[in-house]
Amino acid sequence: VSVCLVPALAEEGRREVLQQLRVEWPHGSGGSALSNSVSALKRALGQSPCAAACEQGPGTAALPEDVICKVHLKSFVEQQGLVGYDPNLDVLLVTEGKLRSLAELQQAVLQCTVSNPAVLPASGLPDVVPSCHTIWAPCCALLQAGGQGSCCSIVHVVSCEEEFQQQQLDLLWRILDPGAHTALQKHLVCGPVKVTNPSSPIGADQYFQLRRHQMYEASVMKYGELAQDEAWTEVINGLTAAAIRFEMLSTAHRSQITLDLQDSSISTKGTKSGAFVMYNCARLATLFDTYQQAVERGTYPPLPPASELNYSCLREEGEWLLLFNYLLPFPEVLEQAAQLSAPTKGIRITANTETVCKFLIQLSMDFSSYYNRVHILGEPFPHLFDQMFARLRLLGAVRDVFHSALATLHLPPLSQI
Numbered sequence: 001v002s003v004c005l006v007p008a009l010a011e012e013g014r015r016e017v018l019q020q021l022r023v024e025w026p027h028g029s030g031g032s033a034l035s036n037s038v039s040a041l042k043r044a045l046g047q048s049p050c051a052a053a054c055e056q057g058p059g060t061a062a063l064p065e066d067v068i069c070k071v072h073l074k075s076f077v078e079q080q081g082l083v084g085y086d087p088n089l090d091v092l093l094v095t096e097g098k099l100r101s102l103a104e105l106q107q108a109v110l111q112c113t114v115s116n117p118a119v120l121p122a123s124g125l126p127d128v129v130p131s132c133h134t135i136w137a138p139c140c141a142l143l144q145a146g147g148q149g150s151c152c153s154i155v156h157v158v159s160c161e162e163e164f165q166q167q168q169l170d171l172l173w174r175i176l177d178p179g180a181h182t183a184l185q186k187h188l189v190c191g192p193v194k195v196t197n198p199s200s201p202i203g204a205d206q207y208f209q210l211r212r213h214q215m216y217e218a219s220v221m222k223y224g225e226l227a228q229d230e231a232w233t234e235v236i237n238g239l240t241a242a243a244i245r246f247e248m249l250s251t252a253h254r255s256q257i258t259l260d261l262q263d264s265s266i267s268t269k270g271t272k273s274g275a276f277v278m279y280n281c282a283r284l285a286t287l288f289d290t291y292q293q294a295v296e297r298g299t300y301p302p303l304p305p306a307s308e309l310n311y312s313c314l315r316e317e318g319e320w321l322l323l324f325n326y327l328l329p330f331p332e333v334l335e336q337a338a339q340l341s342a343p344t345k346g347i348r349i350t351a352n353t354e355t356v357c358k359f360l361i362q363l364s365m366d367f368s369s370y371y372n373r374v375h376i377l378g379e380p381f382p383h384l385f386d387q388m389f390a391r392l393r394l395l396g397a398v399r400d401v402f403h404s405a406l407a408t409l410h411l412p413p414l415s416q417i
Contacts, residue, residue, distance in 0.1 A: 004111055007104040017204045021241050022410045037103035038096070044176040045069060045094065050076050051175075054093065066095045073171045080174075084346030085167055092168050102173050109152050109181050154185040155340065155349065163189050170347070186349045188340070191256045198261065210261060211247075212240040215275065235414060239275045242411050246274030249409070250357040254350065274357075274411075280364040281406065282417040283371060284399040289415075291377060291392065299380050306393055313387035314394060318370035322398055326363045330401050333359050337408065360405050367398060 008026040009015045018025045045051050051069050074090045076082075092098075158166040166187065174182045195202060202210075215236050251257050294300045314320070337355040376391050378384045403413050 004108045006108045007101060013205060017208055020208055020237065021244060022412075033107060034100065034103050037106050038099050041099045041102055041106075041176055042068065045071075045099075048175055051094070063093065064095070066097065067093045068096065068099070069094055071172060071175060073168065073175075076171060076175055082171075082347075084348060085171070086164055088164070089167060089171065092172060094172065098169060098172060101169060102176065105154070105173065106177065109154075152181045152184070154181060156185065156187045157190065158187060159190050160192055163187065167347075185347065186340075187347050188253065188349050188351055190253045191251075193257045193259060195259045195261060202261070207259075207261075208240065208244065211244055212236065215240045215243060218275075235417065238412065238414055239278055239417075242274030242278045244274070245409055245411065246277065246357050246361070250354050250361065253353045276368075277360045277364045277402075277406075278411075278414045279417055280368055280371075281399075281402045282414040283368075284395060284402065285413070285415045287376060287395065288392075288399070294377065294380075300377075300388075301385065303389055303392055309390050309393055310386045311390050311393075313390045316370070316374060318366065318373065319391070319394055321366055322363075322370065322394065325366065326359075326401060327397050330359075330404070334404075334408065356405050356408050360402070363398075363401070363405075 005026050008028050009018075010027070012027075015025060015027050045068065048071070050073075051071050054063055054067055054070050071092045071094055072090075073092050077085050077089065156166045156170060170182075170185050170187070173185070219232065219236060219239075247259070248257065291300065291303075295302055333355060337352050339352060341350045374391070376388065376395065378388055406413050
């Protein structure tokens, strides 16, 4: 299953913020193909029984210049027997901008049908399903396709403030393009984002820069002048992206997120932060680098194959906790995170966007507790090697889980801090 993102971003500033968060989003104007699609939608609009000309009566306010016509949504919902839509939906003034949004969705569906990828359209979110809490994106839609011959499924990911407008777009698309794909539209609604005690309105770029500055200050406090080295720039950027993603994604998408801009623990090793997860990932990388260097010096023998190890040497409670609470359930966690729970009726769906973040945070806490208590690389005595090898294999599996889980969040693991 592959994914397309819609709509393309026109603002360079938004695109830069998303890139800083390790999100690759399409950009550009769409070219002549988009203009042709808009023209086709206008023709469909002219033939639709739901559309009517906008007649201005005496004493009524002037309509915006870009209004093309009006469409009666309420009667369409009643005729089609659609459920789950806002009862206040009535007459929609159709503009060029709304048709352009539909044209981008149609192009994504066409790409889905022709090349058979899963297509994922959206309106400018920082990330797609992993959570739609955002302070800079009004709404988005996702299109996904399965195997050969399957139809795209459309999921509009939208903030609760913009849900009404996105339902209007949904219905307009159903009216103008009554195909199987428009009948499969669903909506994933995200709760609001509240910023506590802001000194002034804050945008996405200011938010990122604030968190990055907090991350830099925390790193300087811990590592001194080392953190001011140029090589640390990428490390701090990675930690900032992780901190923001976890801050946004650790809360269920239906719930409100409250951002405390003065809470710098989000950018340090606070146990609920993305920085804490990345720190523990780096500890594992350092452990295996240290072991490999010792092997090259002849201090330790190379790690034997897993089938030759004596796992009865793993007697610590923390070792079995890592195995049974994290290594074994991990595939189920991924499956749960990927599910979109659709209701039997209505248009809303839910997603477990917070599952992976919560899993990684808890894994980091239990791994950190174990790692602080147990000495992995002991004295180079042969009678201690069996236990060391078993522990290295266990922590190698833990490292793989860290990497796989972070990959679902599009976060590269840190190799050192």
